Amino acid sequence: MAGRVDLDGNPINPMTICMIGAGGFIGSHLCEKLMSETPHTVLAVDVYSDKIKHLLEPTSLPWNGRIQFHRINIKNDSRLEGLIKMADLTVNLAAICTPADYNTRPLDTIYSNFIDALPVVKYCSENGKRLIHFSTCEVYGKTIGAFLPEDSPLRQDPAYFVLSEDASPCIFGPIEKQRWSYACAKQLIERLIYAEGAENGLEFTIVRPFNWIGPRMDFIPGIDGPSEGVPRVLACFSNNLLRHEPLKLVDGGHSQRTFIYIKDAIEAVFLMIENPARANGHIFNVGNPNNEVTVKQLAEMMAQVYSKVSGETPLETPTVDVSSKEFYGEGYDDSDKRIPDMTIINRQLGWNPKTSLWDLLESTLTYQHRTYAEAVKQAMSKTTAN
Numbered sequence: 001m002a003g004r005v006d007l008d009g010n011p012i013n014p015m016t017i018c019m020i021g022a023g024g025f026i027g028s029h030l031c032e033k034l035m036s037e038t039p040h041t042v043l044a045v046d047v048y049s050d051k052i053k054h055l056l057e058p059t060s061l062p063w064n065g066r067i068q069f070h071r072i073n074i075k076n077d078s079r080l081e082g083l084i085k086m087a088d089l090t091v092n093l094a095a096i097c098t099p100a101d102y103n104t105r106p107l108d109t110i111y112s113n114f115i116d117a118l119p120v121v122k123y124c125s126e127n128g129k130r131l132i133h134f135s136t137c138e139v140y141g142k143t144i145g146a147f148l149p150e151d152s153p154l155r156q157d158p159a160y161f162v163l164s165e166d167a168s169p170c171i172f173g174p175i176e177k178q179r180w181s182y183a184c185a186k187q188l189i190e191r192l193i194y195a196e197g198a199e200n201g202l203e204f205t206i207v208r209p210f211n212w213i214g215p216r217m218d219f220i221p222g223i224d225g226p227s228e229g230v231p232r233v234l235a236c237f238s239n240n241l242l243r244h245e246p247l248k249l250v251d252g253g254h255s256q257r258t259f260i261y262i263k264d265a266i267e268a269v270f271l272m273i274e275n276p277a278r279a280n281g282h283i284f285n286v287g288n289p290n291n292e293v294t295v296k297q298l299a300e301m302m303a304q305v306y307s308k309v310s311g312e313t314p315l316e317t318p319t320v321d322v323s324s325k326e327f328y329g330e331g332y333d334d335s336d337k338r339i340p341d342m343t344i345i346n347r348q349l350g351w352n353p354k355t356s357l358w359d360l361l362e363s364t365l366t367y368q369h370r371t372y373a374e375a376v377k378q379a380m381s382k383t384t385a386n
């Protein structure tokens with residue numbers, strides 16, 4: 001850890017980071033790396049701590065004293081301002097961010113992603129503290145290309161689908177498609193943060209993650225989350241594979257996504273944390289444009305990789321189609337394609353993702369198998385016995 005320098009060769013001084021949502025998927029990976037590779041201190045705020053328990057106990061851990069857990073619901077806790085004041089930097093990850101909630105719990109989604117984030121922005125601005133706020137690639141909504149005729153050659157032109165921070169429009173569906181409640185709330189908080197920067201000098205960085213995936217993402221229904229819960233696609237498909245049942249393709253699985261390994265993405269956040277002069281005032285796409293697949297291709301690849309890492313015979317029928325209405329309910333809609341423009345993050349931080357989709361699925365599904373296979377087997381045999 002000695003002699004750590006930033007991208008401009010200046011020494012990096014130890015800092016205190018107030019991390020809100022530290023107990024979630026991204027937060028747990030950030031905390032892990034901050035503890036093992038830096039001298040920084042983390043004030044970890046969340047309502048849950050299961051995913052960072054291994055960093056908090058036992059007290060003999062080498063970073064003991066550098067991470068403190070504060071079980072706080074930021075909706076209604078006066079301790080939040082004190083923690084932000086104690087820190088040099090606040091990283092806000094807290095949000096409802098599973099698509100199954102956007103159309104079924106739109107009020108909770110809007111409150112979580114906009115209203116609950118407001119005091120965090122305000123406390124940072126009023127106290128002259130730096131803020132790294134987690135937004136989403138969903139703020140881009142649909143691509144311009146999605147509105148062109150199916151056979152238009154312009155659909156092949158990157159100008160119609162590559163998503164860039166300073167040029168692409170934000171294209172959402174109608175209000176009755178409540179799917180967009182999340183994207184719209186995230187867009188408004190981005191605009192508010194940007195305005196606080198412009199009018200009141202808030203030092204901010206906005207992160208737009210493009211489908212970060214890896215170990216500890218969401219939950220496996222009925223094992224470490226509600227049996228009726230619907231997590232994001234990695235956990236849905238992992239659950240299907242663990243139960244040896246076909247993977248469900250929503251509306252044929254034609255939508256496209258670029259997936260990035262959580263460990264690559266965390267490197268980018270590290271560069272932002274430790275290079276404020278290069279990161280402040282910027283919005284960054286963080287994704288892997290080389291890992292594009294349709295959801296159907298993702299399902300097929302996951303089935304292949306899972307069979308390799310578990311030694312189980314592949315499913316005869318690996319996928320089954322399901323309508324979005326049946327799977328998510330009324331008001332669902334989808335982003336068609338998400339390719340991040342990497343120009344700004346390359347220029348400011350010199351960062352590039354490294355891990356291929358196959359490799360990241362291999363390590364992630366090895367983790368899923370080791371962590372859950374036995375518990376799923378037991379839960380399934382209990383259900384059969386009853």
Ligand SMILES: NC(=O)c1ccc[n+]([C@@H]2O[C@H](COP(=O)([O-])OP(=O)(O)OC[C@H]3O[C@@H](n4cnc5c(N)ncnc54)[C@H](O)[C@@H]3O)[C@@H](O)[C@H]2O)c1
Binds near residue numbers: 047
């Ligand atoms: N994972 C991705 O690919 C991805 C993509 C786009 C955007 N994001 C954004 O990144 C952030 C983190 O995402 P994640 O994947 O780690 O999700 P996550 O659900 O695993 O983590 C969010 C954490 O915030 C906590 N939280 C929510 N409301 C809270 C409250 N009121 N008080 C205290 N804690 C609260 C939750 O308990 C959870 O631990 C979110 O803002 C999300 O919108 C993630």
Ligand SMILES: O=c1ccn([C@@H]2O[C@H](COP(=O)(O)OP(=O)(O)O[C@H]3OC[C@@H](O)[C@H](O)[C@H]3O)[C@@H](O)[C@H]2O)c(=O)[nH]1
Binds near residue numbers: 098335
């Ligand atoms: O079992 C499933 C689950 C999901 N899907 C599909 O897989 C695609 C990806 O679904 P995800 O659940 O990962 O969610 P999305 O990529 O649509 O959005 C996510 O991306 C960015 C973040 O802001 C959020 O974490 C989330 O909104 C969608 O097209 C969805 O319809 C399936 O076909 N089957």
